[in-house]
Amino acid sequence: MDYLKTFLEITGCLVVLMSLIPLIRNDYWTFRVFEYPRLQKLVLSVAVAGMYLSLFFSTEVRTLLFSGAFVLNSIYLCYLIYPFTPVARKVILPAEMHLPENRISILSSNVLQDNKNTAGCLNLIRKYDPDIVLLLETDGFWYESTLVLRDSYPYQMTVPLENTYGMLLYSRLVLSETEVRYLVDEEIPSIKTLVTLPSGQKVQLFCVHPTPPVPGENLYSTERDKELLLIAKEVKANRWPCIVVGDLNDVAWSYTTDLFTKISGLLDPRIGRGFYNTFHAGIPVLRFPLDHVFCSTDFKLVGLARLENFSSDHFPILLSLQYEPTAASRQQEPEAEPEDIEVANEKISKEVPE
Incomplete structure:
Protein backbone atom coordinates (compact mmCIF):
# COMPACT_ATOMS: atom_id res chain seq x y z
CA MET A 1 0.00 0.00 0.00
CA ASP A 2 2.94 2.33 0.62
CA TYR A 3 3.90 1.98 -3.04
CA LEU A 4 0.35 2.90 -4.12
CA LYS A 5 0.31 5.93 -1.82
CA THR A 6 3.64 7.13 -3.20
CA PHE A 7 2.43 6.53 -6.75
CA LEU A 8 -0.73 8.57 -6.13
CA GLU A 9 1.28 11.38 -4.56
CA ILE A 10 3.69 11.56 -7.48
CA THR A 11 0.88 11.35 -10.05
CA GLY A 12 -1.19 13.95 -8.23
CA CYS A 13 1.74 16.35 -7.99
CA LEU A 14 2.39 15.98 -11.72
CA VAL A 15 -1.27 16.81 -12.47
CA VAL A 16 -1.09 19.87 -10.19
CA LEU A 17 2.10 20.94 -11.96
CA MET A 18 0.45 20.54 -15.37
CA SER A 19 -2.42 22.71 -14.13
CA LEU A 20 -0.10 25.46 -12.91
CA ILE A 21 2.38 25.57 -15.82
CA PRO A 22 -0.06 27.34 -18.23
CA LEU A 23 -0.26 30.22 -15.73
CA ILE A 24 3.29 31.10 -16.77
CA ARG A 25 2.84 33.47 -19.72
CA ASN A 26 5.74 32.14 -21.74
CA ASP A 27 5.44 31.44 -25.49
CA TYR A 28 7.66 28.35 -25.41
CA TRP A 29 5.73 25.21 -26.32
CA THR A 30 6.31 23.41 -23.01
CA PHE A 31 4.29 26.12 -21.25
CA ARG A 32 1.52 26.35 -23.85
CA VAL A 33 0.92 22.68 -24.61
CA PHE A 34 -0.39 21.96 -21.10
CA GLU A 35 -3.34 24.27 -21.82
CA TYR A 36 -4.77 21.63 -24.15
CA PRO A 37 -5.68 18.61 -21.95
CA ARG A 38 -7.87 20.42 -19.41
CA LEU A 39 -10.61 17.76 -19.26
CA GLN A 40 -8.00 15.00 -19.09
CA LYS A 41 -6.29 16.79 -16.19
CA LEU A 42 -9.61 17.07 -14.38
CA VAL A 43 -10.37 13.35 -14.75
CA LEU A 44 -6.89 12.45 -13.47
CA SER A 45 -7.10 14.96 -10.63
CA VAL A 46 -10.49 13.73 -9.43
CA ALA A 47 -9.39 10.09 -9.71
CA VAL A 48 -6.21 10.69 -7.72
CA ALA A 49 -7.98 12.80 -5.09
CA GLY A 50 -10.76 10.23 -4.70
CA MET A 51 -8.41 7.27 -4.33
CA TYR A 52 -6.03 9.12 -2.05
CA LEU A 53 -8.78 10.34 0.29
CA SER A 54 -10.60 7.01 0.42
CA LEU A 55 -7.50 4.87 0.98
CA PHE A 56 -4.98 7.00 2.86
CA PHE A 57 -6.68 9.98 4.49
CA SER A 58 -5.37 10.77 7.96
CA THR A 59 -4.52 13.77 10.12
CA GLU A 60 -0.83 13.39 9.34
CA VAL A 61 0.50 16.73 8.03
CA ARG A 62 1.95 15.22 4.87
CA THR A 63 -1.31 13.47 4.02
CA LEU A 64 -3.34 16.59 4.73
CA LEU A 65 -1.10 18.67 2.44
CA PHE A 66 -1.36 16.21 -0.45
CA SER A 67 -5.12 15.79 0.07
CA GLY A 68 -5.67 19.55 0.10
CA ALA A 69 -3.56 20.08 -3.02
CA PHE A 70 -5.40 17.37 -4.98
CA VAL A 71 -8.87 18.58 -3.92
CA LEU A 72 -8.08 22.25 -4.62
CA ASN A 73 -6.65 21.37 -8.03
CA SER A 74 -9.83 19.44 -8.89
CA ILE A 75 -11.99 22.40 -7.83
CA TYR A 76 -9.81 24.79 -9.85
CA LEU A 77 -10.09 22.64 -12.99
CA CYS A 78 -13.87 22.33 -12.52
CA TYR A 79 -14.05 26.12 -12.35
CA LEU A 80 -12.10 26.42 -15.62
CA ILE A 81 -14.18 23.81 -17.43
CA TYR A 82 -17.59 24.96 -16.17
CA PRO A 83 -18.21 27.56 -18.94
CA PHE A 84 -18.02 24.79 -21.56
CA THR A 85 -20.69 22.62 -19.92
CA PRO A 86 -24.42 22.66 -20.77
CA VAL A 87 -25.28 24.03 -17.31
CA ALA A 88 -23.35 27.28 -17.90
CA ARG A 89 -24.92 30.40 -19.38
CA LYS A 90 -24.92 30.47 -23.17
CA VAL A 91 -23.23 33.53 -24.66
CA ILE A 92 -24.96 33.00 -28.03
CA LEU A 93 -28.71 32.64 -27.75
CA PRO A 94 -30.61 30.16 -29.95
CA ALA A 95 -32.46 31.62 -32.91
CA GLU A 96 -36.17 31.89 -32.15
CA MET A 97 -37.39 33.38 -35.43
CA HIS A 98 -37.11 31.65 -38.79
CA LEU A 99 -35.27 34.01 -41.14
Whole structure:
Protein backbone atom coordinates (compact mmCIF):
# COMPACT_ATOMS: atom_id res chain seq x y z
CA MET A 1 0.00 0.00 0.00
CA ASP A 2 2.94 2.33 0.62
CA TYR A 3 3.90 1.98 -3.04
CA LEU A 4 0.35 2.90 -4.12
CA LYS A 5 0.31 5.93 -1.82
CA THR A 6 3.64 7.13 -3.20
CA PHE A 7 2.43 6.53 -6.75
CA LEU A 8 -0.73 8.57 -6.13
CA GLU A 9 1.28 11.38 -4.56
CA ILE A 10 3.69 11.56 -7.48
CA THR A 11 0.88 11.35 -10.05
CA GLY A 12 -1.19 13.95 -8.23
CA CYS A 13 1.74 16.35 -7.99
CA LEU A 14 2.39 15.98 -11.72
CA VAL A 15 -1.27 16.81 -12.47
CA VAL A 16 -1.09 19.87 -10.19
CA LEU A 17 2.10 20.94 -11.96
CA MET A 18 0.45 20.54 -15.37
CA SER A 19 -2.42 22.71 -14.13
CA LEU A 20 -0.10 25.46 -12.91
CA ILE A 21 2.38 25.57 -15.82
CA PRO A 22 -0.06 27.34 -18.23
CA LEU A 23 -0.26 30.22 -15.73
CA ILE A 24 3.29 31.10 -16.77
CA ARG A 25 2.84 33.47 -19.72
CA ASN A 26 5.74 32.14 -21.74
CA ASP A 27 5.44 31.44 -25.49
CA TYR A 28 7.66 28.35 -25.41
CA TRP A 29 5.73 25.21 -26.32
CA THR A 30 6.31 23.41 -23.01
CA PHE A 31 4.29 26.12 -21.25
CA ARG A 32 1.52 26.35 -23.85
CA VAL A 33 0.92 22.68 -24.61
CA PHE A 34 -0.39 21.96 -21.10
CA GLU A 35 -3.34 24.27 -21.82
CA TYR A 36 -4.77 21.63 -24.15
CA PRO A 37 -5.68 18.61 -21.95
CA ARG A 38 -7.87 20.42 -19.41
CA LEU A 39 -10.61 17.76 -19.26
CA GLN A 40 -8.00 15.00 -19.09
CA LYS A 41 -6.29 16.79 -16.19
CA LEU A 42 -9.61 17.07 -14.38
CA VAL A 43 -10.37 13.35 -14.75
CA LEU A 44 -6.89 12.45 -13.47
CA SER A 45 -7.10 14.96 -10.63
CA VAL A 46 -10.49 13.73 -9.43
CA ALA A 47 -9.39 10.09 -9.71
CA VAL A 48 -6.21 10.69 -7.72
CA ALA A 49 -7.98 12.80 -5.09
CA GLY A 50 -10.76 10.23 -4.70
CA MET A 51 -8.41 7.27 -4.33
CA TYR A 52 -6.03 9.12 -2.05
CA LEU A 53 -8.78 10.34 0.29
CA SER A 54 -10.60 7.01 0.42
CA LEU A 55 -7.50 4.87 0.98
CA PHE A 56 -4.98 7.00 2.86
CA PHE A 57 -6.68 9.98 4.49
CA SER A 58 -5.37 10.77 7.96
CA THR A 59 -4.52 13.77 10.12
CA GLU A 60 -0.83 13.39 9.34
CA VAL A 61 0.50 16.73 8.03
CA ARG A 62 1.95 15.22 4.87
CA THR A 63 -1.31 13.47 4.02
CA LEU A 64 -3.34 16.59 4.73
CA LEU A 65 -1.10 18.67 2.44
CA PHE A 66 -1.36 16.21 -0.45
CA SER A 67 -5.12 15.79 0.07
CA GLY A 68 -5.67 19.55 0.10
CA ALA A 69 -3.56 20.08 -3.02
CA PHE A 70 -5.40 17.37 -4.98
CA VAL A 71 -8.87 18.58 -3.92
CA LEU A 72 -8.08 22.25 -4.62
CA ASN A 73 -6.65 21.37 -8.03
CA SER A 74 -9.83 19.44 -8.89
CA ILE A 75 -11.99 22.40 -7.83
CA TYR A 76 -9.81 24.79 -9.85
CA LEU A 77 -10.09 22.64 -12.99
CA CYS A 78 -13.87 22.33 -12.52
CA TYR A 79 -14.05 26.12 -12.35
CA LEU A 80 -12.10 26.42 -15.62
CA ILE A 81 -14.18 23.81 -17.43
CA TYR A 82 -17.59 24.96 -16.17
CA PRO A 83 -18.21 27.56 -18.94
CA PHE A 84 -18.02 24.79 -21.56
CA THR A 85 -20.69 22.62 -19.92
CA PRO A 86 -24.42 22.66 -20.77
CA VAL A 87 -25.28 24.03 -17.31
CA ALA A 88 -23.35 27.28 -17.90
CA ARG A 89 -24.92 30.40 -19.38
CA LYS A 90 -24.92 30.47 -23.17
CA VAL A 91 -23.23 33.53 -24.66
CA ILE A 92 -24.96 33.00 -28.03
CA LEU A 93 -28.71 32.64 -27.75
CA PRO A 94 -30.61 30.16 -29.95
CA ALA A 95 -32.46 31.62 -32.91
CA GLU A 96 -36.17 31.89 -32.15
CA MET A 97 -37.39 33.38 -35.43
CA HIS A 98 -37.11 31.65 -38.79
CA LEU A 99 -35.27 34.01 -41.14
CA PRO A 100 -33.82 31.81 -43.91
CA GLU A 101 -32.69 34.83 -45.93
CA ASN A 102 -30.41 35.83 -43.04
CA ARG A 103 -28.92 32.43 -42.34
CA ILE A 104 -25.44 31.13 -43.07
CA SER A 105 -24.07 27.62 -42.51
CA ILE A 106 -20.35 26.85 -42.52
CA LEU A 107 -18.60 23.49 -42.62
CA SER A 108 -14.96 23.68 -41.59
CA SER A 109 -12.62 20.70 -41.75
CA ASN A 110 -8.91 20.06 -41.42
CA VAL A 111 -8.73 17.17 -43.87
CA LEU A 112 -5.17 15.95 -43.02
CA GLN A 113 -2.98 16.49 -46.06
CA ASP A 114 -1.89 12.84 -46.31
CA ASN A 115 -5.50 11.64 -46.14
CA LYS A 116 -6.72 10.42 -49.54
CA ASN A 117 -10.37 9.88 -48.63
CA THR A 118 -11.67 12.77 -50.69
CA ALA A 119 -14.81 10.78 -51.53
CA GLY A 120 -15.71 10.67 -47.85
CA CYS A 121 -15.23 14.42 -47.60
CA LEU A 122 -17.38 15.12 -50.65
CA ASN A 123 -20.12 12.79 -49.40
CA LEU A 124 -20.17 14.65 -46.09
CA ILE A 125 -20.49 17.99 -47.84
CA ARG A 126 -23.36 16.69 -49.97
CA LYS A 127 -25.07 15.25 -46.90
CA TYR A 128 -25.06 18.46 -44.84
CA ASP A 129 -25.17 20.88 -47.77
CA PRO A 130 -23.61 23.93 -46.06
CA ASP A 131 -23.53 27.38 -47.64
CA ILE A 132 -19.76 27.64 -47.18
CA VAL A 133 -17.07 24.96 -47.07
CA LEU A 134 -13.58 25.59 -45.68
CA LEU A 135 -11.07 22.78 -46.16
CA LEU A 136 -7.70 23.11 -44.45
CA GLU A 137 -4.38 21.31 -44.91
CA THR A 138 -5.22 20.94 -48.59
CA ASP A 139 -2.54 20.34 -51.24
CA GLY A 140 -2.69 19.93 -55.01
CA PHE A 141 -4.26 16.48 -54.68
CA TRP A 142 -7.12 17.83 -52.58
CA TYR A 143 -7.54 20.79 -54.91
CA GLU A 144 -7.90 18.56 -57.97
CA SER A 145 -10.15 16.09 -56.13
CA THR A 146 -12.60 18.75 -54.95
CA LEU A 147 -12.98 20.70 -58.19
CA VAL A 148 -16.38 19.04 -58.55
CA LEU A 149 -17.59 21.34 -55.76
CA ARG A 150 -17.49 24.22 -58.21
CA ASP A 151 -20.75 22.96 -59.69
CA SER A 152 -22.57 23.64 -56.40
CA TYR A 153 -20.33 26.36 -55.02
CA PRO A 154 -19.69 28.92 -57.77
CA TYR A 155 -17.64 31.28 -55.57
CA GLN A 156 -14.20 30.11 -54.45
CA MET A 157 -10.82 31.11 -53.17
CA THR A 158 -8.36 28.24 -53.40
CA VAL A 159 -4.85 28.25 -51.98
CA PRO A 160 -3.49 24.70 -52.34
CA LEU A 161 -0.10 24.27 -50.67
CA GLU A 162 2.20 21.36 -49.98
CA ASN A 163 3.23 22.56 -46.50
CA THR A 164 0.02 21.43 -44.65
CA TYR A 165 -1.32 25.00 -44.62
CA GLY A 166 -3.30 25.03 -47.85
CA MET A 167 -6.87 26.41 -47.84
CA LEU A 168 -9.83 25.75 -50.10
CA LEU A 169 -12.85 28.01 -49.63
CA TYR A 170 -16.05 27.21 -51.53
CA SER A 171 -19.29 29.19 -51.27
CA ARG A 172 -22.73 29.22 -52.80
CA LEU A 173 -23.20 32.70 -51.36
CA VAL A 174 -21.64 35.62 -53.22
CA LEU A 175 -18.08 36.44 -52.15
CA SER A 176 -16.52 39.83 -52.78
CA GLU A 177 -13.37 41.75 -51.89
CA THR A 178 -11.66 38.40 -51.29
CA GLU A 179 -8.02 38.49 -50.22
CA VAL A 180 -5.39 35.87 -49.48
CA ARG A 181 -3.13 37.29 -46.82
CA TYR A 182 0.09 36.22 -45.13
CA LEU A 183 -0.15 38.14 -41.89
CA VAL A 184 2.80 36.70 -39.99
CA ASP A 185 4.52 34.04 -42.07
CA GLU A 186 4.91 34.17 -45.87
CA GLU A 187 4.08 30.44 -46.01
CA ILE A 188 0.95 30.54 -43.81
CA PRO A 189 -2.10 32.01 -45.59
CA SER A 190 -5.39 33.31 -44.28
CA ILE A 191 -8.45 34.39 -46.25
CA LYS A 192 -10.59 37.48 -45.76
CA THR A 193 -13.79 37.91 -47.74
CA LEU A 194 -17.20 39.58 -47.69
CA VAL A 195 -20.12 37.14 -47.85
CA THR A 196 -23.49 38.37 -49.07
CA LEU A 197 -26.47 36.66 -47.43
CA PRO A 198 -29.63 36.04 -49.50
CA SER A 199 -31.16 39.10 -47.80
CA GLY A 200 -28.34 41.25 -49.17
CA GLN A 201 -26.69 41.69 -45.77
CA LYS A 202 -22.90 41.50 -45.96
CA VAL A 203 -20.82 39.52 -43.46
CA GLN A 204 -17.04 39.71 -43.04
CA LEU A 205 -15.52 36.23 -42.97
CA PHE A 206 -11.98 35.44 -41.81
CA CYS A 207 -10.52 31.95 -42.44
CA VAL A 208 -7.44 31.08 -40.41
CA HIS A 209 -5.02 28.23 -39.71
CA PRO A 210 -1.98 29.41 -37.71
CA THR A 211 0.86 27.12 -36.66
CA PRO A 212 0.63 25.21 -33.36
CA PRO A 213 3.25 25.52 -30.60
CA VAL A 214 4.55 21.95 -30.79
CA PRO A 215 7.93 20.43 -31.72
CA GLY A 216 8.17 19.77 -35.45
CA GLU A 217 5.88 22.72 -36.24
CA ASN A 218 6.83 25.73 -34.12
CA LEU A 219 8.57 25.76 -30.74
CA TYR A 220 6.81 29.00 -29.78
CA SER A 221 3.20 30.19 -29.79
CA THR A 222 4.34 33.69 -30.84
CA GLU A 223 3.26 33.41 -34.50
CA ARG A 224 -0.09 31.83 -33.66
CA ASP A 225 -0.87 34.40 -30.98
CA LYS A 226 0.20 37.30 -33.20
CA GLU A 227 -1.96 36.19 -36.13
CA LEU A 228 -5.05 35.65 -33.98
CA LEU A 229 -4.68 38.99 -32.23
CA LEU A 230 -4.06 40.88 -35.50
CA ILE A 231 -7.35 39.47 -36.78
CA ALA A 232 -9.04 40.26 -33.45
CA LYS A 233 -8.12 43.93 -33.76
CA GLU A 234 -9.28 43.96 -37.38
CA VAL A 235 -12.61 42.43 -36.36
CA LYS A 236 -13.09 45.04 -33.65
CA ALA A 237 -12.60 47.84 -36.18
CA ASN A 238 -14.81 46.24 -38.84
CA ARG A 239 -18.20 47.75 -39.66
CA TRP A 240 -19.75 44.47 -40.82
CA PRO A 241 -21.01 41.51 -38.78
CA CYS A 242 -18.01 39.19 -38.47
CA ILE A 243 -17.26 35.47 -38.40
CA VAL A 244 -13.87 33.86 -37.79
CA VAL A 245 -13.53 30.20 -38.73
CA GLY A 246 -10.72 27.67 -38.93
CA ASP A 247 -8.30 25.41 -37.12
CA LEU A 248 -6.84 27.85 -34.60
CA ASN A 249 -4.44 25.24 -33.18
CA ASP A 250 -5.54 26.49 -29.78
CA VAL A 251 -8.12 25.22 -27.34
CA ALA A 252 -11.34 27.09 -26.62
CA TRP A 253 -10.35 27.82 -22.99
CA SER A 254 -6.76 28.96 -23.46
CA TYR A 255 -5.44 32.32 -22.32
CA THR A 256 -4.82 33.34 -25.96
CA THR A 257 -8.33 32.41 -27.11
CA ASP A 258 -9.82 34.27 -24.15
CA LEU A 259 -7.72 37.30 -25.07
CA PHE A 260 -8.78 36.93 -28.72
CA THR A 261 -12.48 37.07 -27.80
CA LYS A 262 -11.96 40.09 -25.53
CA ILE A 263 -10.03 42.07 -28.16
CA SER A 264 -12.36 41.10 -31.03
CA GLY A 265 -15.66 41.16 -29.15
CA LEU A 266 -16.61 37.84 -30.76
CA LEU A 267 -18.65 35.08 -29.12
CA ASP A 268 -17.84 31.39 -28.80
CA PRO A 269 -20.89 29.14 -29.47
CA ARG A 270 -19.31 26.35 -27.39
CA ILE A 271 -19.80 28.27 -24.16
CA GLY A 272 -22.83 26.85 -22.37
CA ARG A 273 -23.14 23.97 -24.84
CA GLY A 274 -20.13 21.63 -24.69
CA PHE A 275 -16.57 20.95 -25.75
CA TYR A 276 -17.16 19.74 -29.33
CA ASN A 277 -13.65 18.27 -29.37
CA THR A 278 -12.38 17.99 -32.94
CA PHE A 279 -8.81 16.68 -32.51
CA HIS A 280 -7.45 13.96 -32.29
CA ALA A 281 -10.11 11.91 -34.08
CA GLY A 282 -8.07 8.71 -33.77
CA ILE A 283 -7.22 9.00 -30.06
CA PRO A 284 -10.40 9.38 -27.96
CA VAL A 285 -8.56 10.07 -24.68
CA LEU A 286 -6.57 12.90 -26.27
CA ARG A 287 -9.23 15.11 -27.83
CA PHE A 288 -9.31 18.88 -27.72
CA PRO A 289 -11.46 21.65 -29.28
CA LEU A 290 -9.06 23.05 -31.90
CA ASP A 291 -11.47 23.90 -34.74
CA HIS A 292 -13.55 27.00 -34.09
CA VAL A 293 -16.18 29.37 -35.38
CA PHE A 294 -16.54 32.71 -33.58
CA CYS A 295 -19.15 35.32 -34.45
CA SER A 296 -20.18 38.86 -33.53
CA THR A 297 -23.10 39.61 -31.23
CA ASP A 298 -25.53 40.26 -34.07
CA PHE A 299 -25.85 36.54 -34.77
CA LYS A 300 -27.92 33.90 -33.03
CA LEU A 301 -27.27 30.17 -33.16
CA VAL A 302 -29.28 27.85 -35.38
CA GLY A 303 -27.11 24.76 -34.90
CA LEU A 304 -23.66 23.51 -33.91
CA ALA A 305 -22.42 19.98 -34.53
CA ARG A 306 -19.29 17.88 -34.73
CA LEU A 307 -19.63 15.72 -37.83
CA GLU A 308 -18.46 12.28 -38.86
CA ASN A 309 -14.79 11.72 -39.52
CA PHE A 310 -13.56 10.78 -43.02
CA SER A 311 -10.08 9.41 -42.16
CA SER A 312 -8.67 12.75 -41.01
CA ASP A 313 -7.14 13.39 -37.60
CA HIS A 314 -9.76 16.15 -37.14
CA PHE A 315 -13.53 15.91 -36.99
CA PRO A 316 -15.33 18.46 -39.19
CA ILE A 317 -17.48 21.04 -37.46
CA LEU A 318 -20.72 22.55 -38.78
CA LEU A 319 -22.16 25.84 -37.59
CA SER A 320 -25.36 27.55 -38.66
CA LEU A 321 -26.00 31.16 -37.67
CA GLN A 322 -28.81 33.63 -38.19
CA TYR A 323 -28.11 37.34 -38.53
CA GLU A 324 -30.44 39.43 -36.36
CA PRO A 325 -29.60 43.14 -35.97
CA THR A 326 -31.39 43.28 -32.60
CA ALA A 327 -29.50 40.29 -31.18
CA ALA A 328 -26.64 42.50 -29.98
CA SER A 329 -28.96 44.09 -27.40
CA ARG A 330 -29.53 40.69 -25.75
CA GLN A 331 -26.03 39.25 -26.00
CA GLN A 332 -23.08 40.56 -24.03
CA GLU A 333 -19.98 41.36 -26.02
CA PRO A 334 -16.67 40.38 -24.38
CA GLU A 335 -14.77 43.48 -23.33
CA ALA A 336 -11.05 44.00 -23.03
CA GLU A 337 -9.59 45.69 -19.98
CA PRO A 338 -6.72 48.16 -20.50
CA GLU A 339 -4.25 45.48 -19.39
CA ASP A 340 -5.70 43.06 -21.98
CA ILE A 341 -5.13 45.61 -24.74
CA GLU A 342 -1.60 46.19 -23.48
CA VAL A 343 -0.83 42.46 -23.49
CA ALA A 344 -2.32 42.07 -26.99
CA ASN A 345 -0.21 44.93 -28.34
CA GLU A 346 2.90 43.42 -26.76
CA LYS A 347 2.19 40.06 -28.37
CA ILE A 348 1.57 41.66 -31.76
CA SER A 349 4.81 43.64 -31.63
CA LYS A 350 6.88 40.73 -30.31
CA GLU A 351 9.59 39.44 -32.62
CA VAL A 352 9.08 35.86 -33.79
CA PRO A 353 11.87 33.68 -32.28
CA GLU A 354 14.19 32.05 -34.75
